[in-house]
Amino acid sequence: MPRRVILTLVALAALIVVARLHTYDEPLERDITGAAVIGHELLAGRPLYTDMWDHKPPALHITHAAAILLAGYGPGAIYVLNVVAAITSLLGVYAGATVVGGRVAGLWGAAFWTFVSGDLWLQANQPNTEVFINACVVWAFALLLRTNRPSLLRMVVVGAFFAWGSLYKPVIVAPAALLAGAHLAAPPWGHTRRRALGDVGVIAAVGAAVWLGTFAYFAGAGRFADFYGAVFVYNRFYSGSVLNNLRAGLVPQTLAPAILAIAIPLAVLTLAGGVRGAIAGPRRPWLHLLALVVGTELAIALPGQFYPHYYQLWLPPLAIGAGWAIGSFAGVRPIPAWTPHAVGAAAVLILLSQQLPLYQVEAETWARLKYGELFVSEDGLGRELGALLTPGETFYEWGAETGLYFVSRRSPPSGAFYVFPLLNGPAAYPLAARAVADLERRPPAMFVVNKGVMFGGKIRHPVLDWAAPRYVALAGTGDRGTFVLFVRRGSRLDVTLAK
Secondary structure, eight states, rough: OOOOHHHHHHHHHHHHHHHHOOOOOOOOHHHHHHHHHHHHHTTOOOBBTTTTTSSSOHHHHHHEEEEHHHSSSHHHHHHHHHHHHHHHHHHHHHHHTTTTTTTHHHHHHHHHHHHHTOOOTTTTTOOOOOHHHHHHHHHHHHHHOOOOOOOOOHHHHHHHHHHHHOOOOOOGGHHHHHHHHHHHHSTTTTOOHHHHHHHHHHHHHHHHHHHHHHHHHHHHHHHHHHHHHIIHHHHHHHHHHHHHHHHHHSSSHHSSSGOOOOOOOOHHHHHHHHHHHHSSSSSHHHHHHHHHHHHHHHHHHSSSSSOOOGGGHHHHHHHHHHHHHHHHHOOOOSSOHHHHHHHHHHHHHHHHHHGGGGSSSSSSHHHHHHHHHHHHHHHHHHHHHHHHSSSTOEEEEEETTTTHHHHOOOSSSSSOOOOOHHHHHHHHHHHHHHHHHHHHHHSSEEEEGGGOOSSSSSSSOOHHHHTTTEEETTTTTOTTTEEEEEEEEETOOOGGGGO
16 A cells, blocks of 8 residues: 555544544433443443343443453543544545545545544434444445455455444344345456355355354353343334334435435435446446445334434445545546546535534534533533442432443442333333342432433332332432432431431
């Protein structure tokens, strides 16, 4: 690789590192803090699913645990995950984009990725699960396309990327299946259709081996029922009807929501390049990109939720497609040689005009723009709880604000610390029983209630029934708007004893 290419990629990576520093202290949303808390507790020996409950497969928690080992428990670990995932995807976009147009296309694709990968409206400036899925998919895509001769090892690596990505979210099966179909429909040069079928078989076998190994691990540990109930049984309830979700994904508001406005320049370039590829070739890469695009839309629609961060999955294929477009038109007569690069520069300027103003506001404002006031309030209360409680004291929250534990550096006394599965679905009864048993065994000093989850006689629940006779509102300052703070009767925080 030429030195100028390496220097350019290093400069783009440095831009990502610096840009993510701007929101280093941003109040984080619950998916990120929940995974961090679970990762931290796993390192302390608390078993996943059997104690620390979540409905996501284990890769996310393992990834956070690894970052905590490296950078400590706190925002530093989140930042490390953020930049490592973004730079891994940057290099994957470059590798994929060089397939059409060589290094020129690769560098343009990498530049486009740099300027869209931290978009606020897609909640992409912090490491949601999608950043790890993107890193896996883009490298699998690049390696699959760059195959120019039979290579068992390469197919094993492609399968490993898809398999590891599926351990973040199984929705990755959609782009994986469609890319396998494209590989069969248009095998690489020198491959027979039979050889391409063998490649797909290797990829599928690696995926099957990884999942069978995961099943075997939890079965051997005596925790298979807990794992299967959380990741499969609960997720069927969570997602609902797959067909209904796919139909909902075709509605204009969910197919192309306004938050994808940043991707419009890249989509236009990709479409132009695709038209040229269909007319003048090469067609194989564009067929694979089409498969990735369709698979991406399916992956977004499958869970049936359509959260903004799901749409981050669009960014790698569009960055690659836009890079391919510039590479496709570069050197084509009678188009002047400078024209494709001028178009690419114009696209970058458009992206910068959308992104730079956001960096003039503080990190806390980013959280408000994305999620409203909730996580800002949660962050402030978490800091207060960390100061109010002594090192040996804990609290339990009736709500879904996992950042309270993350910010306060307090371990949840129960691994059933996310309220919604306790209220509805197939896990509600066993999780409620588990939470009550945990709280009885390790009574927390405080019981924090999110008023938005109905409390004070509006609902009956075993956890609330357990807490009601044991806790009293914190005198004077117990009501914090969104939250109400309760303290254990008879504890040092219970001033009612003085009456």
